[in-house]
Amino acid sequence: MFSLSSADAFTEAVGRARELGFTDVVTHWPREHGEYAGDERVLDEVAQHLDPLRE
Numbered sequence: 001m002f003s004l005s006s007a008d009a010f011t012e013a014v015g016r017a018r019e020l021g022f023t024d025v026v027t028h029w030p031r032e033h034g035e036y037a038g039d040e041r042v043l044d045e046v047a048q049h050l051d052p053l054r055e
Helices: 007-019 040-048
Strands: none
Touching (some): 007 040
């Protein structure tokens, strides 16, 4: 699953990473085409919900 397909998908991916012991998560800026194609609006939504993900 592409982590930036939705804010919920991103939250789930961060949760899985946390369960595996990761302390840092990096995501890319969504591209218009190609492997990392995505919607910048999803990234904007994710950015608004970062504080709870940092806990």
